[in-house]
Amino acid sequence: MGSRLIIQGGVPLRGTLEASGAKNACLPIMAASILAQGEVELDRVPDISDVRVMAQILRQIGVQVDFDPLAGRMLLDSSQLKTTRAPEELVRRMNASFDVMGPLLARCGEGEVSMPGGCRLGPRPVNFHIEAFRKLGAEVKVEGGFVKAKSTGLVGGHILFPAVSVGATKNAMMAATMAKGTTILEGCAREPEISDLAHFLIKMGAKIEGIGTQTLRIEGVPRLHGAKHSVIADRIEGCTYLLGAVVTGGDITISNFKGAYSAALLEQLQAAGQEVEVGSDYVRVRGHRPILPLEITTAPYPGFPTDLHPQVVTMLTLAQGVSALAETIFDSRFMYVMELVRLGADLLASGKYVRIRGVDHLVGAPVDAPDIRAGGALVLAGLAAQGETVIRGVKYIDRGYQNLEAKLRSLGAKIERVERPLQELDQI
Ligand code: UD1
Numbered sequence: 001m002g003s004r005l006i007i008q009g010g011v012p013l014r015g016t017l018e019a020s021g022a023k024n025a026c027l028p029i030m031a032a033s034i035l036a037q038g039e040v041e042l043d044r045v046p047d048i049s050d051v052r053v054m055a056q057i058l059r060q061i062g063v064q065v066d067f068d069p070l071a072g073r074m075l076l077d078s079s080q081l082k083t084t085r086a087p088e089e090l091v092r093r094m095n096a097s098f099d100v101m102g103p104l105l106a107r108c109g110e111g112e113v114s115m116p117g118g119c120r121l122g123p124r125p126v127n128f129h130i131e132a133f134r135k136l137g138a139e140v141k142v143e144g145g146f147v148k149a150k151s152t153g154l155v156g157g158h159i160l161f162p163a164v165s166v167g168a169t170k171n172a173m174m175a176a177t178m179a180k181g182t183t184i185l186e187g188c189a190r191e192p193e194i195s196d197l198a199h200f201l202i203k204m205g206a207k208i209e210g211i212g213t214q215t216l217r218i219e220g221v222p223r224l225h226g227a228k229h230s231v232i233a234d235r236i237e238g239c240t241y242l243l244g245a246v247v248t249g250g251d252i253t254i255s256n257f258k259g260a261y262s263a264a265l266l267e268q269l270q271a272a273g274q275e276v277e278v279g280s281d282y283v284r285v286r287g288h289r290p291i292l293p294l295e296i297t298t299a300p301y302p303g304f305p306t307d308l309h310p311q312v313v314t315m316l317t318l319a320q321g322v323s324a325l326a327e328t329i330f331d332s333r334f335m336y337v338m339e340l341v342r343l344g345a346d347l348l349a350s351g352k353y354v355r356i357r358g359v360d361h362l363v364g365a366p367v368d369a370p371d372i373r374a375g376g377a378l379v380l381a382g383l384a385a386q387g388e389t390v391i392r393g394v395k396y397i398d399r400g401y402q403n404l405e406a407k408l409r410s411l412g413a414k415i416e417r418v419e420r421p422l423q424e425l426d427q428i
Helices: 023-035 049-061 095-108 127-135 166-176 192-203 235-248 259-271 306-316 337-342 372-384 394-400 404-410
Strands: 002-008 014-018 039-043 064-068 073-077 110-114 139-143 146-150 158-160 182-186 207-209 215-219 228-230 251-255 275-278 282-286 295-297 322-326 346-350 353-357 366-368 388-392 414-420
Touching: 002 372, 002 394, 014 404, 023 039, 023 049, 023 073, 023 095, 023 166, 023 192, 023 235, 049 064, 049 095, 049 394, 095 110, 095 127, 095 146, 095 166, 127 139, 127 146, 127 158, 127 166, 166 182, 166 192, 166 215, 192 207, 192 228, 235 251, 235 259, 235 282, 235 306, 235 372, 235 404, 259 275, 259 282, 259 306, 306 322, 306 337, 306 353, 306 372, 337 346, 337 366, 337 372, 366 372, 372 388, 372 394, 372 404, 372 414, 388 394, 404 414
Parallel strands: 014 251, 039 228, 158 182, 295 322, 366 388
Antiparallel strands: 002 388, 002 414, 039 073, 064 073, 110 146, 139 146, 182 215, 207 215, 251 282, 275 282, 322 353, 346 353
């Protein structure tokens, strides 16, 4: 059995939605609860499978995790940690599992976390993380598929990241909160989710300066305590729905949403001739034809997010003219291209580039979601296309989009989820 999404496309989407809590903020914040001596209470926790996997990893480490998915509330208690080893079968399911390493090392003086390995976006090395732990005085080796780190007490250090990495910035920041003395991190990623993690760590008693800049200065403290925190809105999820207004010629508002964090996409939408209204706590997009072609290069924040690459390309398949996108973060983020071609898109991927020649319309077809954001892109394509689109690989979409069908239905979309037995051909 595999879940499928069935979409009858061509309905202009209209209405207001609230974005869920950000996956990429929530996962490291959950991991950071390992640092707390005391209870952590989180609000706006998205009910997505990645959050459930992180909860499971934490439970195996000995963190007590109580999750109320309907309320979006999670309680975490790390007073009874029982192991510093994070098992392979769970860690390999998502890259962000490696976020537990920094907190384990800081709180327990050691951590053994399975190598997260590659994924469908390409190789996902953790060498920057390992170098940062070493600079803080840890001994780190890779053995038997595990990264094993240990220290008799982390000490502050000066770390200059060789390239911008969200994961390495988070891990080094979490480890440094309890290192002796001052740590300077240079060349940091500046994503809003990293700032959210830093604000949470400060609520726990950490001393961090330079939040939102490339240089973080962290004064180590001997212990961190419990805290309450509400996770920021998911800008990638919210922007995926805003693109839904463009591809269907609709009108969508995302409430409780900070437009400034999504400026890179919103500027591109305006350049593409779309109507964008940014309020103090909402963003509204009204879709218009023609969609004008664009040239986009993905880059670390505040640049154009790689996590919106497949979705914006989907919009550009319907533009009047030729567009181009250069992917500079991941090596193989193009697996969605052939799926969009099945719907009639005119795309050519080569090296790190994709050329998009706009077509008048897409036509529904069966497609496979190869990863989370590609899944979001195929949903957008299905909503825009004439006729029926059947999307397989829904488990990837469920990793990052909470209540996707319900949210889209509230905007008028014709979308349903079916559990369908595999066709005979699928079983060969
Ligand atoms: C995070 C996000 C992911 C997003 C990505 C880039 C989470 C849970 N995931 O992933 O959704 O697409 O940022 O915005 O927040 N690299 C190395 N060595 C390292 C670490 C990274 O070479 O030790 C490379 C990676 O292969 C990649 C680039 O640096 O090419 C950026 O990776 P990074 O920013 O670390 O991404 P993630 O934290 O894995």
